[in-house]
Amino acid sequence: xxxxxxxxxxxxxxxxxxxxxxxxxxxxxxxxxxxxxxxxxxxxxxxxxxxxxxxxxxxxxxxxxxxxxxxxxxxxxxxxxxxxxxxxxxxxxxxxxxxxxxxxxxxxx
Amino acid sequence: xxxxxxxxxxxxxxxxxxxxxxxxxxxxxxxxxxxxxxxxxxxxxxxxxxxxxxxxxxxxxxxxxxxxxxxxxxxxxxxxxxxxxxxxxxxxxxxxxxxxxxxxxxxxx
DNA sequence: CCCTATCCCTAGATAATCTATACATAGAAC
DNA sequence: GTTCTATGTATAGATTATCTAGGGATAGGG
Numbered sequence: 001x002x003x004x005x006x007x008x009x010x011x012x013x014x015x016x017x018x019x020x021x022x023x024x025x026x027x028x029x030x031x032x033x034x035x036x037x038x039x040x041x042x043x044x045x046x047x048x049x050x051x052x053x054x055x056x057x058x059x060x061x062x063x064x065x066x067x068x069x070x071x072x073x074x075x076x077x078x079x080x081x082x083x084x085x086x087x088x089x090x091x092x093x094x095x096x097x098x099x100x101x102x103x104x105x106x107x108x109x
Numbered sequence: 110x111x112x113x114x115x116x117x118x119x120x121x122x123x124x125x126x127x128x129x130x131x132x133x134x135x136x137x138x139x140x141x142x143x144x145x146x147x148x149x150x151x152x153x154x155x156x157x158x159x160x161x162x163x164x165x166x167x168x169x170x171x172x173x174x175x176x177x178x179x180x181x182x183x184x185x186x187x188x189x190x191x192x193x194x195x196x197x198x199x200x201x202x203x204x205x206x207x208x209x210x211x212x213x214x215x216x217x218x
Numbered sequence: 219c220c221c222t223a224t225c226c227c228t229a230g231a232t233a234a235t236c237t238a239t240a241c242a243t244a245g246a247a248c
Numbered sequence: 249g250t251t252c253t254a255t256g257t258a259t260a261g262a263t264t265a266t267c268t269a270g271g272g273a274t275a276g277g278g
Binding site: 002004005006008009011044046047050051054070071072073 | 265268
Binding site: 111113114115117118120153155156159160163179180181182 | 233234235236237238242243244245
């Protein structure tokens with residue numbers, strides 16, 4: 001595994017956040033994260049689908065097969081109430097971590 | 110492994126940054142990071158020493174056995190020029206990642 | 219008809235963390 | 249002088265999350 005395309009431990013949060021706007025299928029989730037991050041964050045399929053399984057198991061999302069507007073079958077994931085709550089928790093913890101790391105990095109010299 | 114005590118992938122950077130101020134032994138490095146982060150970041154010994162081995166192997170730090178001011182033998186780690194350069198790279202990449210994640214998290218709603 | 223983009227998914231490798239353990243000693247408490 | 253706590257180094261094994269590298273299907277354009 002070379003350099004990861006994202007910060008380990010943040011993928012679930014990014015997916016939940018993306019789904020907080022609207023239900024999307026996996027492929028579109030990855031595209032959305034890539035686009036919203038100005039191509040800095042890339043979600044590989046081998047990371048994406050296992051992550052979606054985790055979220056399903058935890059009950060943070062539900063899934064439903066539908067047709068896309070381009071007439072392709074796709075599995076749309078939708079945030080649950082528990083998922084929305086979890087997103088809040090993860091964002092909060094993430095911000096705390098970042099603030100702490102920033103304090104360390106801000107030390108002299 | 111429960112919830113990690115730090116963001117995975119940031120430990121090497123935190124150690125390098127800590128050593129950029131002054132050479133320290135392992136135990137003091139962990140204490141320093143904990144203290145500088147207001148107890149948010151905890152570096153477990155099982156993470157610390159493997160990380161120091163990695164840094165040694167990469168040539169980013171050197172190690173020397175010395176006595177502490179409390180008259181105990183301890184291994185003091187010192188940042189090398191390559192280590193200082195690496196710290197810059199890691200901080201830069203980290204900031205880019207954080208900025209990207211922040212953009213995703215800032216999306217509506 | 220082929221080629222690209224769109225879509226889903228899994229297996230195995232890799233890496234970084236944690237838990238748990240082992241060891242050693244200085245100094246304080248008693 | 250014994251015991252307790254903090255200081256100090258280190259490794260083994262489990263866990264988890266990521267990546268790489270596949271395998272499959274199909275819509276639409278050339």
